[in-house]
Amino acid sequence: MGNSTPYRRTQTERTRASREKILQAAIEFFSKNGFRGAKLADIAQAAGLTEPGLLHHFPSKTHLLMQVLDERDRIDKQRVQMILQQEGNHVLEAFQDIVNHNATVPGLVQLFTVLVAESLVAEHPAHAFFVQRYQRTRASLVESIRKAQQAGEIRADLKAEDLAILMTAIMDGLQVQWLLEPETMDMRQAFGVFLNLLKAK
Amino acid sequence: MGNSTPYRRTQTERTRASREKILQAAIEFFSKNGFRGAKLADIAQAAGLTEPGLLHHFPSKTHLLMQVLDERDRIDKQRVQMILQQEGNHVLEAFQDIVNHNATVPGLVQLFTVLVAESLVAEHPAHAFFVQRYQRTRASLVESIRKAQQAGEIRADLKAEDLAILMTAIMDGLQVQWLLEPETMDMRQAFGVFLNLLKAK
DNA sequence: TACAACTTACCTAGTGAAAGGTAGGCAAGT
DNA sequence: ACTTGCCTACCTTTCACTAGGTAAGTTGTA
Structure with a gap:
């Protein structure tokens, strides 16, 4: 069993947490600026990731929206x-x-x-x-x-x-x-x- | 008094007509895509102008919106x-x-x-x-x-x-x-x- | 249990396509 | 002589997305 310090975690746990933070951040920016007005870079940053980091979890901005x-x-x-x-x-x-x-x-x-x-x-x-x-x-x-x-x-x-x-x-x-x-x-x-x-x- | 063929008109008449066409086109694209989603180029084209042609009448996209x-x-x-x-x-x-x-x-x-x-x-x-x-x-x-x-x-x-x-x-x-x-x-x-x-x- | 083979999460760097706006000119109108 | 309406050419920034790599985590096998 992997231990559970913030740095060493299971991948499934990391993934879950990242996706969750991304979705949360996406709500923030989609609700402020709409789909078109929201920038992936902002969402990624708010989720503690880079833009390609975000796109690893959601293949495109549209997928993220849906x-x-x-x-x-x-x-x-x-x-x-x-x-x-x-x-x-x-x-x-x-x-x-x-x-x-x-x-x-x-x-x-x-x-x-x-x-x-x-x-x-x-x-x-x-x-x-x-x-x-x-x-x-x-x-x-x-x-x-x-x-x-x-x-x-x-x-x-x-x-x-x-x-x-x-x-x-x-x-x-x-x-x-x-x-x-x-x-x-x-x-x-x-x-x-x-x-x-x-x-x- | 200037004559009123489509090509030779008074400037004031041309200006009024252009502004009117621009505003009409702007309504079309703002209503479809919102302010952010609307493209000046599209609005200009629908009004029969180029983008700088439009900007001659309205100094910026924001001015046009207002x-x-x-x-x-x-x-x-x-x-x-x-x-x-x-x-x-x-x-x-x-x-x-x-x-x-x-x-x-x-x-x-x-x-x-x-x-x-x-x-x-x-x-x-x-x-x-x-x-x-x-x-x-x-x-x-x-x-x-x-x-x-x-x-x-x-x-x-x-x-x-x-x-x-x-x-x-x-x-x-x-x-x-x-x-x-x-x-x-x-x-x-x-x-x-x-x-x-x-x-x- | 150890270690090699793999998969996954995420990064840096870059690309290409918009898109708003500017510079400067030219021809028609005043 | 001048102003105005509009054009071509250009600039700059923004932004979604890609390429390719690295390090951490996972899995299969002896």
């Missing part, structure tokens, strides 16, 4: 799932929890806000990813909303599909205003007002 | 003002008209969607512009909403400030989904559903 997105998306999905289970039948509370959590991770919120806008053009490497992601997210929201409507939690006179679109739009839109003025904007409170509009009387 | 934004913002403000007057006291109808109009100009909608996301980082040349624009827009919305509340058009149990934030968020958020899937998404319809939530019963 890896970041897949990874983050996976974690996101898990967390949402967890919150929904945790709140049981209180769907509105679960929605609020999601927004409350987002309000604690501006970097990640900005990552998606910046990248989705950049990828509106069909040629962007992440375009298909985001189209899919939105379809999936809305479909999942429809399920939750329908459940809440049947439980009498959300007003039932509106189509779940429409509400899912609005819910998605509100979250995205609030994030933009919040990221522009983090001090002023209370995203959680504003979202709460929206949820109130949906409550079955 | 000019585009100021110009478009001015026109936008005017149109919103016009719609509000036209609809008189029907504020909700006016809001719907604004969205309906936006649905006919995807290029312009994308311009702002892409640029605001890119400019979330404080160092972006358009950052201050967008912070101001959002403050102004919301303030103007607050006025309209308040008026509609007093007229019994919008439910009065909610703060106009909160509703202005939500209205802005919904518009922005719907635009993202619409630009991602222009065929599928009916932005106007979805916005109508939201407006219904606000109607005084």
